[in-house]
Amino acid sequence: MVSALALDVGDRRIGLAGSDPTGLVATGLGTIERQNLEQDLAKLQHWIQVRRVDALILGLPRNMNGTVGQQAQKVQRFGHQLGTAFNLPIHYVDERLTTVQAKRTLLTRNISAAKRRALVDQESAVLILQQWLDQRRWQSSPAISEEPTP
Numbered sequence: 692m693v694s695a696l697a698l699d700v701g702d703r704r705i706g707l708a709g710s711d712p713t714g715l716v717a718t719g720l721g722t723i724e725r726q727n728l729e730q731d732l733a734k735l736q737h738w739i740q741v742r743r744v745d746a747l748i749l750g751l752p753r754n755m756n757g758t759v760g761q762q763a764q765k766v767q768r769f770g771h772q773l774g775t776a777f778n779l780p781i782h783y784v785d786e787r788l789t790t791v792q793a794k795r796t797l798l799t800r801n802i803s804a805a806k807r808r809a810l811v812d813q814e815s816a817v818l819i820l821q822q823w824l825d826q827r828r829w830q831s832s833p834a835i836s837e838e839p840t841p
Contacts, residue, residue, distance in 0.1 A: 705723040748823045
């Protein structure tokens with residue numbers, strides 16, 4: 692069991708998602724409007740304490756060819772600051788196309804354009820966390836082998 696908090700880190704906002712107690716499902720928690728490092732850390736500290744977070748999951752916006760570009764480097768620097776400030780493990784998840792997928796998901800729910808803009812970072816964080824939870828569960832489950840039938 693792990694209590695994970697996922698962050699979709701942008702220059703203006705940070706989308707938040709948390710795992711359920713079983714570690715199976717990611718749920719959107721909201722969005723933090725970025726101000727400065729001190730205030731951003733204070734807001735995140737609140738979520739970390741309230742949810743008793745064991746691990747921080749950050750979306751890493753790699754370039755389409757898989758390389759680490761300028762935005763991904765910003766996220767890695769922020770992740771290092773988070774790890775230092777909160778003494779928590781930081782895990783990165785490749786988040787290529789999560790914003791596109793989040794926008795599509797919100798569009799299929801018939802959410803208005805104004806609300807979609809407000810929710811896209813949160814929905815991206817949900818996708819990032821769900822990917823991490825699924826991968827973690829898949830890696831920890833025992834291999835299934837089928838016995839040949841005579």
